[in-house]
Amino acid sequence: MNQRNRVVAPPAVGGSTAEAATPPDAVTFESVRENPRVRVYVRGADEALAEIGYTEHGERHVGLVAHIAFNTLRRLGFPERQAELAAIAGYLHDIGNAVNRDHHAQIGAVIAMQLLAQLSMADVEIAQVMGAIGNHHENDGDPVSPVAAAVILADKSDVHRTRVRNPDMIKFDIHDRVNYAVEKSFLNVDEAKKLITLELTIDTAISQVMEYFEIFMTRMVASRKAATYLGTSFGLTVNGNRLT
Structure with a gap:
């Protein structure tokens, strides 16, 4: 079987005692988010992407990704510390864009390693965060861990209209048009049904569903x-109709 297509079962929920416990001196999500150097990289990444016409990738986006990543693991029963590492990785996942859009996931993982090492995060946790950041992009990443x-x-x-920087461009740019058409997006994690559903409300007068696909x-x-990696x-x- 092709290695990249191999589905790897996640570790047992809760993991070992060492994995489940949060060290008293652990680097927290709040300490990462409030770190001045981290904030410079988050802002710099968003500013760089704005210059080349990409949607918003700043505080709003990375803060939301951190929140959703944390909640996803907690709803599925993973330890709180593992969920917090997902939040940290989510907050840092796009900082590589401050250097270049191409290979930004791998660039960001290296920058994150340096930032977290300066905050004295344990190497074993840095490795988890690096792996998550380095694998978050759909073109060259894989779910290598629950984080x-x-x-x-x-x-x-x-995906949401608030990510569009210039609504006047939606007629000319399909990415802006699709994002602007999305009035609501919600990742619904149903632990009982082992189902994760992305629920979108789209204004089809702005963009048709086929453009999204x-x-x-x-x-x-x-x-x-x-989702499969997480056992779901x-x-x-879209607009209440299940498509997949």
């Missing part, structure tokens, strides 16, 4: 792989 899977799902679920199919495939199925509903 990585949660970040993938959280990142791909953030045209540009986001690879993201949906990545989301399905991540992945679904998509």
